Amino acid sequence: MPETTATPHYHVEDAVLSRYQAGAQEHEPSLCCPTDYQDVHYLDVIPEEILTKDYGCGDPTRYAKLGDVVLDLGSGAGKNCYMVAQKVGPTGQVIGVDFNDVMLNLARKYQGAIAKKIGFQNTEFVKGKIQDLKLPLAPLQAWLQKNPINTIEDVARYEAEGDRLRAESPLIADESIDLVISNCVLNLVKPSDKRQLFQEIHRVLKKGGRAVISDIVCDEPPSEKILNDPELWSGCIAGAFLEAEFLQMFEAAGFYGVEILSYAPEPWQTIDGIEFRSMTVRAYKGKEGICLERNQAVIYKGPWQQIQDDDGHTYCRGERMAVCDKTFQLLTSPDGPYAGQFIPVPPYQEIPLEAAPEFNCQAKARRSPQVTKGEDYHLTQLNGDTACCTPESCC
Template sequence: MTETVTNAHTGIAPIDYDVEQAVLERYEAGARQPQAALCCPTDGYDDRLLKIIPQEIVEKDYGCGDPTRYVNVGETVVDLGSGAGKNCYILAQKLGAEGRVIGVDFNDEMLSLSRKYLNQIGQTLGYQNLQFVKGKIQDLALDLDAAQNWLDQHPIATIAQVANFEMECDRLRQTAPLIASDSVDVVISNCVLNLVRPQDKQQLFREIYRVLKRGGRAVISDIVCDEDPTPAILNDPDLWSGCIAGAFQENQFLQMFEQAGFHGIEILTRQTEPWQVVDGIEFRSLTVRAFKGKAGECWERNQAVIYKGPWKAVQDDDGHTLYRGERAAVCDKTFHLYTDPLSPYHADLIAVAPYEEIPLASAQAYNCSRDIIRQPRETKGSNYRETIADKGSCC
């Protein structure tokens, strides 16, 4: 089977093998025996969280970062490409009984391994907040176990029956999705996105965005490269299944989040020394966080923010430029995006709320073409004429 991948600099390069099958076979082997060459070793996990995890799970974990450190108690988390389940078992402890963890994987061998210890660890914790489900991470709506059950009852022998199966898959996506839209606080992944077929990667990011709640976030550790992989690298199945050939170019990785609609995209960690160098191209681990929630209507409530610095000016994902020390006029949606304590921006901004709050129900549409500067009288009110006596030294 020949696939093609679009390379930003060299055009379309052919891939003379089935990417998905190469990955599946490599990780089936990794579920049976530890594979030292799969992804780069990750240090820094909390030893207290590893104590209850069986050694078989730990030694068959293949990752390149630790996205688990960026989750909070009580959240609902999906782990894309959960593999042996180490990250999920760590999250089960961190999230507590009120939290929920869903590990998604396509590999039956890995699912069997990860599910093997569910009851044991649940009994140790005193609660069960974790499940492993079968699905493709680029199609999180389709429950593959449910699809297989239908196939078992309706074997396919004709083209018409293929069409019936496709209709059933669409029905499952709509009526019984594996992961529902707007249902998840955090999506994590650890060195898996690069394994997805090139033609499915845009859909993959759209799916991550779809399942997240408004205000939710993705925390993804993956392998990136500083230049596009060469045709020789792309045509090596071992390098694809080994997290090299499918690596994102570093800046393009962040652009994929932006194109899917995310905001507040930031690099949390970046491996200083490359994990591998192939044909002069450096491959290293990167952990990125990105937020969902900038979509929606804009209402005028006389709010402003002041950018603290140190840069003279900064620009957000919607093209708003904030100048150091200036009162920037913002709509209600943007005001909350900027100032929410969980947002990536709040530490750099000062919130300037109006003296008299405008109820959202009576707010007018925000004029996006207005001058960026919010005059103080807009915030204080045109009739504000207070004189406040000295209340003592402020020094």
């Protein structure tokens, strides 16, 4: 996988925190690029103070569904959380995670007022690092106030307390989230933590859950000059992903169905000939598990002559392709990324999961209709009076 960044000669987190603390006090236009929201009426209940001090580059909120449990990474002033809160309704839940106390206080300031306007409260704002979603920073910070660090032994005790909190009181539990969103924040994470960041997104999602991330990407690797400019790091430039690398990070973390939902036709900024623009990507969790043979097949509808999935399986247009039960479910789910692209061909005689042998996963395997129907299938059935063509018909 290509690397877009070298190690900066300063502390990325300090530069980002300082810039966004200032952005919570006074609006800073350079921290965001123009964004069109699909459901603008959700903005009506949000105070102007939040709207002017919230920064982003896309609209991941439009992909939330009624009843979803949603996690917003780098929730800032809370605009996206409060939009999503209305979409998921009283049966849903929205958790905003941010490292910036000033932003967290601004988001919490209006919780009660917004809940009164929409008729329910389903939002929560917590302090944490998005690349370490197990670690609850509020109790760790309280522990640190009582146990200040003065020696190397104190550092060891601090780290042990962090490990204990991760194990006993994780900020975000495993497989607890339906939808992870983020709006122009992942690029702010220091390069050495980005792989862990995507692994954390994958960890917290339920099976079948999805991530929708809007962020800044670039068409060429940033120059050394860009990488070593603190203003460009906190300004969502130096940490931008290469276009292809952004998608590859999802794939490497175990996601499937990775798809570009939007790609800004014009660059947001161009520096030293390198174009930086907004991109929104969706990815799904749920391809984990063993492959079981249940005599299923799928038919790819087209229009391409053949396509290949993330695991190297090839599907030929119009042909019955053999798949395991797991892949059959992924390809034919009405809520999945491939909805409407495949015709499901289930077996005439269903094989119970507990009786299904392991599937011999091949890159390109056709399925004989006799396997689907069963070797002893010798039915002869004529349409008779129910024939589609009758003397009165036009065929």
